[in-house]
Amino acid sequence: MKQTADQLTVRKINTVIVLETLRKLAPISRAKLAKATGLNRSTISSIIQSLADIKFVRETELQLDQIGRPGMLLTLNPEGGFTIGLEINVDYVSAILADFNGQLRRKLYRSVNTKMPQHEILMTAVRMATTLVELGQEQKLxxxxxxIGLPGVTDSIAGKLVxxxxxxxxxxxxxxxxxxxFNVPILVENEANCAALGEYRYGAAKDVRNLIYLSAGVGLGGGILIDGEIFHGSQGFAGEIGHMMIERDGFLCACGKRGCWETYVSPNVVIENVRKSLEQGVVSSLTPLLQRSQYALTFRQILDAAEQGDGLALAALTQLGQDLASGLGNLVNIFNPAMIVIGGALTQAGHLLIPAIQKQLSGQVLAAEHTLVQLLPSQLGVDACVHGAVALVLDAVMRDPTNWLT
Structure with missing residues (x-):
């Protein structure tokens, strides 16, 4: 009995290795797959047949760029199934339908606000997901x-928002x-963790196994990947980097505490700082906007003004970069990531923020000349979370493919 159990365990491990290799290298021949995985040809053939039986793998075109008999190339089968990625955030709900390759097939977006009852926001999310599920089922997948990605502390094991x-x-x-x-597995995660996973699987940080994702919107979230896995901490609550105390008696945060990092680095803080400067008479191309209405000013307008050389806008973004670097320096010293991805609403300002952050970081990181950390704007932008939510499910499927659909 033990020998049979051991054989099943080895088979499961080998199947996971094959799927992950296909995920990264497909399309690929059986011979190259055997070489890449270190498994023998007969084992590869047996595993591929099992995966083809459940429609997770398929053969594609002939490999013609080799001497001798051409072989069929293998790839993951996009028709193997579909997944829904959902994000419920402070001012919007976003949902996507993705195939077994993680490729986007349909996206839905709805604006919401914190004045809406919780039930109404949740039912909006349910209706959006239902629309996408029906579309996937129409395609017979x-x-x-x-x-599901959420903007707060989550218990991913229990599937709860804390x-x-x-x-x-x-x-x-x-x-x-x-x-x-929906009667299917539901995986719940913090939105920044989802976004970090999305960038790792499909975006700017593809295959970078140690990274920090920084997401700024109404608040500030952070996702940390260590060796390609989300870092949850002992109870699943790690990554709430926006609530690091930067100033002991600083601004009041929505969490009830003072001096949290997120009260210094959100787009709304930039807007408020620029508005105050304009009211004090600072000369800027943005002045007419404030004269029109104190609510007319947006982060995008400040960014546009900075790109046109407006001094006030440039100073505001430089200050934002320095305040971001103050927290990031701590994170780099603690986690030593290979990459930091700047996401959320800050993605659009990445090309202006990153130089300021890098300049400030060099003076805060120990052994800076030996600490090689790359800063990049998000490649997936506002969709990073929903793509990461898809990856949560696909990663789980990959870890146990033969039992997932039973």
């Missing part, structure tokens, strides 16, 4: 599961709610 300060939500069993609606 198996529904593999749903990943606390989302900017939404004002606490102790929400969102995994159970969506399971009752």
């Amino acid at each position: 198996p529904f593999m599961g749903m990943g 606390f989302a300060p900017n939404l004002g939500w606490r102790n929400l069993d969102i995994g159970q709610l969506f399971f009752k609606e």
Whole structure:
């Protein structure tokens, strides 16, 4: 019995290795797959047949760029199933339908606000997901599961939202709610963690196994990947970097504490600082906007003004970069990441912020001349979280492919 169990364990491990290799290197021949994995040809053939039987793998075109008999190339089968990636954030709900390769097939977006009742926002998300599920089922694809990204502390094991300060939500069993609606595995995660995973699988940080993702919107979130896995900490609450204390008696944060990093580095803070300067008479091309209405000023307008050389806008973004670097220096010294991805609403300002951050970081990081950390703007932009939510499900499928659909 033990020998049989050991053989099944080895088979499962080898299957995971084959799937991950296909994920990274496909299309690929059986011979090259055997070489890349270190498995023998007969093992490869047996595993590929099993995966083809459940429609996870398919043969594509002939490999013609070699001497001798051409072989069929292998790839993951996009028709193997579909996944829903969902993000519920402070001012919007976003959802995508993706195939087994993680490729986008359809996206939906709805604006919401914190004045709306919790139930109304949740039902908006359910209706959006239902629309996408029906579309996937029309294409006769198996529904593999749903990943949900949320802006707060989550318990990913229990599938619960613990606390989302900017939404004002606490102790929400969102995994159970969506399971009752759809009867498939529901994976719940912090939105910044999802975004970090999305950039790792499909974006700017593809295959960079140690990275920090920084997401700024209404608040400031952070996702940390260590050796290609989300770092959750002992109880699953790691990554709430926006609530690092930067100043002991600083600004009041939505979490109830003072001096949190996110109260210094959000786009809304930049808007407020620029507005105050304009009211004090600082000369700027943005002045007419404020004269029109104190609510007319947007982060995009400040960014546009900075790109045109406006002194006030440039100073505001430089200050933002320095304040971002103050926190990032701590994170680099602690985690020593290979890459930092700047995401969320700050993505659009990355080309202006990153030089300021790099300049400030060089004076804050120990052994800076030996610490090689790359700073890049998000490649997936506002869709990083929903793509990461898809990756949550696909990663789980890859870890246990033969049992996932049973």
